[in-house]
Structures are given as C-alpha cells and as structure tokens.
Amino acid sequence: MERKVKISVQNLSVFFGRHQALRGLSLDIAANRILGIIGPASSGKTSFLRALNRMNDLDPESRAEGRVLLDGADIYHPSQSAVQLRKRVGMVFALPMPLPMSIYDNVVYGPRLSGVRDRATLDEIVERTLTSAFLWDEVKDRLNLLALRLSGGQQQRLCLARTLAMDPEVVLLDEPCSGLDPISTARIEDALSVLKARYTIILVTNNTKQASRVADETAFFLMGDLVEMGETSQIFTVPKDQRTSDYVTGRFG
Amino acid sequence: MRIPPKITQALAVLILGTATLVTVVVLVLIIAFVLKRGVPEISWEFLSTKPQEMGKAGGILPTIVGTVLLPLIAIVIALPMGVGTAVYLSEYTRENRVTKIIRFGTDCLAGIPSIIFGLFGYIFFVTILGMGWSMLSGGLTLAIMILPTIIRTSEEAIRAVPQAYREVSCSLAATSWETVHKVVLPNALPGIMTGVMLGIGRSIGETAAVIFTAGSSLMMPTSLNDSVRTMSVHFYLLAREGISNEKAYATAAVLVFAVLFVNLTAYWMMNRFIAKRSS
Known part of the structure; x- marks a missing residue:
C-alpha cells in the first residue's frame, strides 16, 4: 500500500515559558491510518497532539518552532487561521467533556458555527456521526436529553461524534479511553478501526496494549524526543531502540 | 487538653x-x-392615585412609576456595560497590572457611600451635562452606582465556568466570541442574575443618590427629562418632614412587596431557565 503523507512535522519544538516540552522532532503521519503515540507521563505526547491543531495557542506562555505541514501547507504560517485549521483537525479530549446542552446540540455545535442552519442537514449529520461513533442506537430516542446525563463511555463516544460532525480530515485523540471501562473502550476502538477509512487518526494513549490493538503505526515519545516510529508490529516485536523495547515490554515507564 | x-x-x-x-x-x-x-x-386608591398635599393625603402612583423606571434605566445601562467589562477582563485580557487596577478600582467603587455617587451625579449629569433633575440623571447615577457590583459578580460567575468548556468549544473551531456567547455566558447567567438582583435591590432602596439627581417631584413623569420621586425617597421625605407617618409606612409596605415580587419573579425565571437547560 502506498503511504500518502497527510501531516509532515519538521523539527518541531514546543515551549511553555522556559520549559521545553518537545525537542525538535520530525515525523510524517500517513493519511487514512491510525498513528498511536505511546510514552510515559510528561513525554510530550499531549503537547505534540495539541500542536497539531494549535490548541497550545490557548496558553499565552506557549511557543512553537519548526514546521507542521498539513497537505503541504505550514499550519503555523502567519497567514493560516487557527480557527479554520481546527475545522480540518478535530480533537477528542482525555476526559469526556460534553458541553452542558442536549445530545443533539452537542453534535451540531461545530456545524452550526460553520453556518449550517437547515434542520434536515443537521438531523442527517447527527444520525451519521452518532452511528459512526457507535452511539446512535443507544440515544436515538432521546436526543434532547442533557448530554451530562449519559454514562462516561457514552459521553466520550458523543465527543467523538461531535468531532466527526465538523467533517475533519484529521482526528486527534488524547487518551480517549483513560477514564473508560473495557467495554466502552472496545466500542471506541471498534469505531476508530472503521473511521480510518475516512480520516487520518492520531491516538495518544497511556495503554501500550491499546496501541498494539488499534494503531497501524506507533511512535514512542520520551522526554520530549521521538525515540522511534514504525509499523506497530515492528515496534512491538523488533524495536530498534533499547528504550522502546524496555517500555513496550513494561520494564519501565 | x-x-x-x-x-x-x-x-x-x-x-x-x-x-x-x-x-x-x-x-x-x-x-x-x-x-x-x-x-x-394600603388600598386600591392609595396605589392608583396621585398624592395630595405633599403626600399627606391621596396615593403614591407617581412614586411607583418612579420606582419601576429608575432601576430599569439603571439596569438597562449597567447590565451590558458591566457584563461587557467582566467578559473583557476574564476572557480577553491576561492578568496584568491594568486588570488588577481595574479590579481594585471596582472593589473600591463598590464600597463607596451612595451619597458620593449622588453628589457626582448632581455635579456631572445634572449640572455640567445640563440634564437637570431628571429620570435620566437619576438612572445614569444609579447605573454607575451598581456597575461595580455587576462587574464583580459577573466576573466571578464567568470565571466559575469550567475551563474545559472553553477548550472544547475552541477545539470545535469556535472563535473567542462564539465561545463567550454560546458557552460561557449561558453558563454564567445564574451568577450574573445574582448581580443584577443585587443591583436592582440597591437601586430600589436608594435615597441619597436619587434625591440629588432625580429630584423629588410628585408629578407623574412624562419623559426621561422629568424629575421623579421613588417610593424610597417618598418614604424618607414623609417620615423626615413629619408629613404623614401612616402614608410613610404604607409606602414602605408597598416597597417591601415590590422587592419581594422582583425577587420571586427573578427566582422563578432562573429556575425555569435552569430546568429548561437540564431537561
């Protein structure tokens, strides 16, 4: 299979004040595949993810150096709008974070901001994205329910649907299953495996098993450096770097 | 031990x-x-007729009108300014010396005796701007008086909205302003309403700042440029000048009912709003 590059990260460093979270790393992210990012706490996984949709910009102390090319265009170029970027690069957070409104309104939050008003179109988006997130059957009769009333696993799938509703090209997931039970986790993983046909997916996870289950490629981060990246099967069976080997076999981290 | x-x-x-x-x-x-x-x-006649002989006889209708209109003018002016300031301070600026000075200033203003606002209103609105003793002068003065309260309660309410909501909204490609009016303000509304209620309460009960700026005319006001007397001022003058203790207490009783009515209405609206959002 030909590997088409969706995002090319070139010598990316991220600083928060004086603290350097990422140390000039470079990697290419393939389109329509799932990239798993593993590594111990404070290895820069989340900072990396949030650099890809410029969520780090929310912290006034933060600063990025290097280039991040999305389909060849640098997202940090002064002419690029962060708001437009986030329509193309969606994000699901570690904790399920529905907005305090109905299930329906959560899903159409992004589309409405983009100016979609037609009820039939919005209805279609809601059904399609909730189906993609494996949640439709559980909530189709109560779309006006306050989203906070759903269970944690349902909330997280709602958040996934909400991100998909913007029709992004890339979906970033920041430890999306860290607070979920195994069944909810399995549902999310099933959804991701289907969704990669349509989206480029980047999954940060603290759970190396999860990476080995769902990721096509895996990158191992350590202390703000990219130690190694490759096909998931290779990373987990014949890693090139001793530190990767130690981490995936559970000897440290 | x-x-x-x-x-x-x-x-x-x-x-x-x-x-x-x-x-x-x-x-x-x-x-x-x-x-x-x-x-x-209290009788229907008391509520629906004009005062006679400086308030010794007759009703209090013009003062009811004044009590409704003055706080209304004040809140219509102070609410957008106060909430706007609070949003600006909490969402559009970083904590720095300027925001600290603004916050310190509002805290000081909140503690200043109302008669100082009355004197300021008299000098600035009544005299310098030539508005005379009028509902407009009184309303503007009350607006300035309750502004610090509204700014501070709104700011607290806005800061209490979880940061995660802002992040989520931002990640869904909302601009700062879209986040403010779709997520932050709706969630801060109950807190903002508390500030509004405090402000209305203070305006309704105010005498010193009102006498100096809206005057104490017993005529029925017909425009914003007319002087007007509120129930609080009416009560104060009736009691102070020994005109009529009976009428004074009747006015006070109506005032108590008015404040009760305003508060109950506000609670009712708030509960409906919350129930609607959490269904």
Whole structure:
C-alpha cells in the first residue's frame, strides 16, 4: 500500500515559558491510518497532539518552532487561521467533556458555527456521526436529553461524534479511553478501526496494549524526543531502540 | 487538653444555629413591623392615585412609576456595560497590572457611600451635562452606582465556568466570541442574575443618590427629562418632614412587596431557565 503523507512535522519544538516540552522532532503521519503515540507521563505526547491543531495557542506562555505541514501547507504560517485549521483537525479530549446542552446540540455545535442552519442537514449529520461513533442506537430516542446525563463511555463516544460532525480530515485523540471501562473502550476502538477509512487518526494513549490493538503505526515519545516510529508490529516485536523495547515490554515507564 | 469531638460538634450546632436564628428573627421582625403599620393603609386608591398635599393625603402612583423606571434605566445601562467589562477582563485580557487596577478600582467603587455617587451625579449629569433633575440623571447615577457590583459578580460567575468548556468549544473551531456567547455566558447567567438582583435591590432602596439627581417631584413623569420621586425617597421625605407617618409606612409596605415580587419573579425565571437547560 502506498503511504500518502497527510501531516509532515519538521523539527518541531514546543515551549511553555522556559520549559521545553518537545525537542525538535520530525515525523510524517500517513493519511487514512491510525498513528498511536505511546510514552510515559510528561513525554510530550499531549503537547505534540495539541500542536497539531494549535490548541497550545490557548496558553499565552506557549511557543512553537519548526514546521507542521498539513497537505503541504505550514499550519503555523502567519497567514493560516487557527480557527479554520481546527475545522480540518478535530480533537477528542482525555476526559469526556460534553458541553452542558442536549445530545443533539452537542453534535451540531461545530456545524452550526460553520453556518449550517437547515434542520434536515443537521438531523442527517447527527444520525451519521452518532452511528459512526457507535452511539446512535443507544440515544436515538432521546436526543434532547442533557448530554451530562449519559454514562462516561457514552459521553466520550458523543465527543467523538461531535468531532466527526465538523467533517475533519484529521482526528486527534488524547487518551480517549483513560477514564473508560473495557467495554466502552472496545466500542471506541471498534469505531476508530472503521473511521480510518475516512480520516487520518492520531491516538495518544497511556495503554501500550491499546496501541498494539488499534494503531497501524506507533511512535514512542520520551522526554520530549521521538525515540522511534514504525509499523506497530515492528515496534512491538523488533524495536530498534533499547528504550522502546524496555517500555513496550513494561520494564519501565 | 483536647475538647472531645462530641462537645465541639454540639457547640458548633449551638453557635451556628443561634446565629441563623437571630438573623431570621431580626429580619422577620423588621418586615412584620413595617407590614403591621403599613398594610392597613394600603388600598386600591392609595396605589392608583396621585398624592395630595405633599403626600399627606391621596396615593403614591407617581412614586411607583418612579420606582419601576429608575432601576430599569439603571439596569438597562449597567447590565451590558458591566457584563461587557467582566467578559473583557476574564476572557480577553491576561492578568496584568491594568486588570488588577481595574479590579481594585471596582472593589473600591463598590464600597463607596451612595451619597458620593449622588453628589457626582448632581455635579456631572445634572449640572455640567445640563440634564437637570431628571429620570435620566437619576438612572445614569444609579447605573454607575451598581456597575461595580455587576462587574464583580459577573466576573466571578464567568470565571466559575469550567475551563474545559472553553477548550472544547475552541477545539470545535469556535472563535473567542462564539465561545463567550454560546458557552460561557449561558453558563454564567445564574451568577450574573445574582448581580443584577443585587443591583436592582440597591437601586430600589436608594435615597441619597436619587434625591440629588432625580429630584423629588410628585408629578407623574412624562419623559426621561422629568424629575421623579421613588417610593424610597417618598418614604424618607414623609417620615423626615413629619408629613404623614401612616402614608410613610404604607409606602414602605408597598416597597417591601415590590422587592419581594422582583425577587420571586427573578427566582422563578432562573429556575425555569435552569430546568429548561437540564431537561
């Protein structure tokens, strides 16, 4: 299979004040595949993810150096709008974070901001994205329910649907299953495996098993450096770097 | 020696319970006192006619109108300015020396005696801007007076909205302003309403700032440029000048009912709003 590059990260460093979270790393992210990012706490996984949709910009102390090319265009170029970027690069957070409104309104939050008003179109988006997130059957009769009333696993799938509703090209997931039970986790993983046909997916996870289950490629981060990246099967069976080997076999981290 | 937990617990219940009891009893006594002397004097005629002989006889209709309109003008001006300032301070600026000075300034303004606002309003609106004793001068003065309260309560309410909501909204490609009006303000609304209620309460009860700026005319106002008398001012003048104690207490009783009505309406609206959002 030909590997088409969706995002090319070139010598990316991220600083928060004086603290350097990422140390000039470079990697290419393939389109329509799932990239798993593993590594111990404070290895820069989340900072990396949030650099890809410029969520780090929310912290006034933060600063990025290097280039991040999305389909060849640098997202940090002064002419690029962060708001437009986030329509193309969606994000699901570690904790399920529905907005305090109905299930329906959560899903159409992004589309409405983009100016979609037609009820039939919005209805279609809601059904399609909730189906993609494996949640439709559980909530189709109560779309006006306050989203906070759903269970944690349902909330997280709602958040996934909400991100998909913007029709992004890339979906970033920041430890999306860290607070979920195994069944909810399995549902999310099933959804991701289907969704990669349509989206480029980047999954940060603290759970190396999860990476080995769902990721096509895996990158191992350590202390703000990219130690190694490759096909998931290779990373987990014949890693090139001793530190990767130690981490995936559970000897440290 | 350590006091046994059972005794400290009993002491806490006793002291806190007493404090609560004293507060409630004092409040009830005040209201009962006013109502007992005022309610027998209230009649439909009292509510619906103009005062005669400086208020010795007749009703209080113009002062009811004044009591409704002055706080209304004040809130219409102060609410957008106050909430706007609060949003700017909390969402659009970083904490720095300027925001600290603004916050310190509003805190100081909130504690200034109302008569100072009255004097300022008299010099600035009534005299310099030539608005005379008028509803407009009075409303603007009251607006300035309640502005600090509205800014501070709104700011607290806005800061209490979880940061995660802002992040989520931002990640869904919302601009700052879209996040503010779709997520932050709706969630801060109950807190903002508290500030509004405090502001309305202060405006309704205000005398010093109103006498200096809106005057104390007993005529029915027909425009914003007319002088007007509020119920609070009417009560103050009736009692102070010894015109009529009966009419004074009747006015006070109507005032109590008015404040009660405003608060109950606000609670009712708030509950409906919350129920609608959490269905």
